[in-house]
Each structure stands twice: as structure tokens, then as C-alpha cells.
Amino acid sequence: MxxxxxxxxxxxxxxxxxxxxxxxxxxxxxxxxxxxxxxxxxxxxxxxxxxxxxxxxxxxxxxxxxxxxxxxxxxxxxxxxxxxxxxxxxxxxxxxxxxxxxxxxxxxxxxxxxxNDSAQQTTALVIKLFPEQGYGFLKTLDGEEVYFHRNSVLHDDFDRLEIGTGVHCFVELGEEGLQASTVKIVDKPGVGAGKAEQTIVKPPLGWQE
Structure with missing residues (x-):
């Protein structure tokens, strides 16, 4: 305990x-x-x-x-x-x-x-960021809140993340709850992250931060 x-x-x-x-x-x-x-x-x-x-x-x-x-x-x-x-x-x-x-x-x-579904990626949106501490939280499209660390973001793209950025990731149950790994920004290469009109992932109807 x-x-x-x-x-x-x-x-x-x-x-x-x-x-x-x-x-x-x-x-x-x-x-x-x-x-x-x-x-x-x-x-x-x-x-x-x-x-x-x-x-x-x-x-x-x-x-x-x-x-x-x-x-x-x-x-x-x-x-x-x-x-x-x-x-x-x-x-x-x-x-x-x-x-x-x-x-x-x-x-x-x-x-x-x-x-069993580990071969399938999960789509999520960034809802909280703590840049100085190096971590943040995602919300999947089915409403689950997921922790992620700077080291889990591919291509050292943590600093590109903003609230609302769409990502693909794998979600697993860790010691402190749900956590994401292999977090990949789904914006097109070279496009600034977090722009709502440029984000491929759109939140579902009724989605809130």
C-alpha cells in the first residue's frame, strides 16, 4: 500500500x-x-x-x-x-x-x-502541458485521460506540442494509471503543432477539455 x-x-x-x-x-x-x-x-x-x-x-x-x-x-x-x-x-x-x-x-x-489491441494506435488530443516538468496529459476520443512524458514523444517533438494538438499513441496501464507511449504528432511535417485548422484529428461531438 x-x-x-x-x-x-x-x-x-x-x-x-x-x-x-x-x-x-x-x-x-x-x-x-x-x-x-x-x-x-x-x-x-x-x-x-x-x-x-x-x-x-x-x-x-x-x-x-x-x-x-x-x-x-x-x-x-x-x-x-x-x-x-x-x-x-x-x-x-x-x-x-x-x-x-x-x-x-x-x-x-x-x-x-x-x-490484444496493441497493434492499433489510439488517437488523442493534448489537454494539459507542464513544459518545465516535462510531462502532460492527453484525452482519447473515448474520454480517457492519459499521462505522457517528454521521453515518450517521438522525434524530440515535445516542445512542438500545444493544447489541442492531435497525436497517435499507444496507451497502457502503468503503476500510476493510464500512460501513453510512442506519442506521434499527426500534423503534417513542418506545420506548427496545435493549430486547430491544421490538426488532422477532430474532437468528437460534445468533447470538452
Missing amino acids: KVPPEITYRNVDKTNALDALVKEKIAKLEQVCDYISSCHIVIEKIHDRPRSGSPYRVRIDMTVPPGHELVAESNPPDVNQYPPLEAVIRDAFHAATRQLRELARQQRESDKSRT
Whole structure:
């Protein structure tokens, strides 16, 4: 996990047993998905004497690259009269595990699809540039935002890029999310990049930066 998990106890006494249980469950989450960006767990007592259901609530907030936010929560209703806190914790982590497995499955299928289509280039437009830092962002015509580095631009053409420049590139899933490689300007040779009337690639209807 890139950022150490945050565990917050509210109106609940933190014990070694609870702490060990939570850390055990976090480790199992990382077995399902080993690139979780952050994880915040809140364990709280929301009622002293509820008429029904559990007095405890456990909420797990996770972020997973490239920009997924997952939330799992457990606050058993009256069908589970006063379950122990440990059971509520296990239930919340069980829900979080299901979500992570589904997301990991979707990402694997997406990655596999990109691998199968690797012979085909993607068309994109430059939407953000940071010349001094040497990187920028593209938006593909299907709306995905993709990071690229100066070194990924062919023919040392990074300095020719402007907002709105059309390019061809390959897109892959990196450690920080989608990233582009083999970025090639599609303007005609010798023409200044970024001129809307000279750009071969036209944005789709309704496209916005």
C-alpha cells in the first residue's frame, strides 16, 4: 500500500485484539489487490442502546489507481441483534474484498483487451502541458485521460506540442494509471503543432477539455 492505512476509533476502546484483527484483514485486502493507494478505516459506536440493530458501524474507504474510490460499510440491521464488534469488522472487510475482487477483474479484462489491441494506435488530443516538468496529459476520443512524458514523444517533438494538438499513441496501464507511449504528432511535417485548422484529428461531438 502506497500510504499506510489510517485506522480511526470513535467511542470505541482500541484493544490489541481489535488492532490485530484489523491489520490481519488489511493484509488480506492487499492479497486481493496489491496496488491500493490508500485505505481509511473508521470503527465507531454510534448508539449506546439502539432499539434494534448494532450499536457499531465500520466504514472502509479505499482508493485504487487510476482513480477508483471504493466504500464498504457495515452496520447490521435488526436481523442481527447486537452482533459483537468483531463480527461487524469482519462483515465490512468482507464487503471491501468483494469490491476489490470485482475491480481487479475488470481491470484485468481491460488490460487484456488493450494487449490484444496493441497493434492499433489510439488517437488523442493534448489537454494539459507542464513544459518545465516535462510531462502532460492527453484525452482519447473515448474520454480517457492519459499521462505522457517528454521521453515518450517521438522525434524530440515535445516542445512542438500545444493544447489541442492531435497525436497517435499507444496507451497502457502503468503503476500510476493510464500512460501513453510512442506519442506521434499527426500534423503534417513542418506545420506548427496545435493549430486547430491544421490538426488532422477532430474532437468528437460534445468533447470538452
